[in-house]
Amino acid sequence: MEHTGPLSGVRVVDLTAMVMGPYCTQIMADMGADVIKVEPPGGDDTRYISVGPEPGMSGVFVNVNRGKRSVVLDLRRPDGAAALRALIADADVFVHSMRGAAIARLGFGYAEVAALNPGIVYTNCYGYSRRGPDADRPAYDDTVQADCGIPAAQQMLTGTPGYVGSIVADKIAGMTAVYATTMALFHRERTGEGQEVEVAMFETMAAFMLVEHANGMLFDPPLGPAGYPRALTPNRRPYRTADGYLAALVYNDKQWSAFVGAVQPAWAGPELATLARRAARIDEVYARLSDTFAERTTDEWLKLLRELQIPASPVRSLDDLFENEQLAASGFFQTVESPHGPLRFPGPPTWFSRTPGRIAGPAPRLGADTDEVLGRLPAPDGADR
Template identity: 35%
Template structure:
């Protein structure tokens, strides 16, 4: 596997850091998860449980080993530093400054292991006015302007459906770690990587910053191309109170759809700028989609060159044969669901390990 032989020491909790090291573990890295002495990772206790573990903890930490340490105790810190001296990667997600105060920051570890790649994941980064501001995903999305873009039909911001700041920080950190490991082959030296959830989220706004950068004005959300202003990139209610989506705004998709509905005269509206000028087409589609159930529309769209999809709930999504065929859902020996790896190499595929690490305070060394 691609990361076989890579040693990862993971101090992080909750989601961004654990998902980073999970992806590394799936591809051969030896990950030792260092958990707080008292109760371990809080994700062990949050949400629904199945077969003795929370679903969250199982699917963010399977395939790792766990070591319970109290880093304020000298003996435990010494055990940590012994492992850190041989680690290729160290991950932490404390508030800025905490790792240094505990004596396990980058400078302390690099002094005994110059080749270490050390990544700190935090809400707002190790520098800047918001450095010490407490936040989880929602607050980061709010300050980044993303919650305001998630405007509902009532014109009010809605709760984000996914922790995108967590997710993007995790993927940013993975990219940076792999870059640093690649560079280390030539220099023998590691590096310190400062990853902010806020920065990671802002970096993914090129497709939605047009109005503010071009005009200096904030978005009118309901009129914007990606947020409901485009008739062919929108959500529509069906006769059975379900929803469907149109997800391709190119004129060829509009022609394919509207010719099938007998309204080719409306294609012109799909070529207009998003917003009020497209309202006649949006109004027609709102009325048209109310004439059939979601299932009936799925049948109607079969074979048509239109970006169409039913709006499924997450349970329906995990029952999709395509998801299973891609290896994104498996089961362990007890029948617990295991979410797969999205990194699908042809020659060295990942091997997701369903084993959930127990909270362990015995001596653990590198394999």
């Protein structure tokens, strides 16, 4: 596998499963890192959770494990543990997604790994920080969404608690693990020092939700409850038009003035003329706009709003993304050959002028690279591969 990109030359030993950790290391693989995915004999559970061309190669697994190499090791056996120690000795990064007690029982806590390789960046991908009482609670995206307030926020919009239609906690925590790991690599580049990094899904999502929703609770004493009103008004939703739906945000004063001047709604008086005034009456603003947008077709509104430089988009389906003109023109999708035929992956969403990333290859079958990877290591004492 040829590796290009800003992380070319970085070797990652990846003991993650499901989505949070694998998404982190998938991004690193796209950016040029050599990612060795260490799996138990049964494989990562994500291999089996969605449609795929053969058992163990589900679409979700194939996407978040592309460009990696798969090595099967039973870490409960002395030879498996010895092989992992040999991999660690030659690695730059060690990433795992086990609970703290579980990784410690296997003998691969930070102290043991750093003793083998003092310069390694050791990244823990947990559900909850080990510094709190929930340290060893199991966690999945749904439960973390509930803990960080997402279903409660959805209830304010719809009347019923609900998850958002994406595994946002897994993915946001995965991206957080990428930047935390690369920051530690940057520190090592300057000082030679390795270190331990912790990324907890719950704490990550609490920080994410409170960017705007901390609101009045930021202050001591509080100036109001948590919650950003514009995001939580029940009328914040795609507008129904005469023939479909439209997303639009007439937000700042320049946009508002242009919209009112072009459309001339009778209800848009001076009490709504400034952003501060509209923010104080945001539910009324959305309700009024909803009535107005129902008067024309989606295409009519798109033409006008784009002429006025007001952000607007039709409501597209997930399938529509694969035919999107913007994504096609920007080279977003990358086709990679695999044993099952061509795969059209959503490629790296970032661009580098000197070290562009790319998808290094398809996802590996379970254990496909075990012999190749372990065959290049010095045989551990007493190990029988």
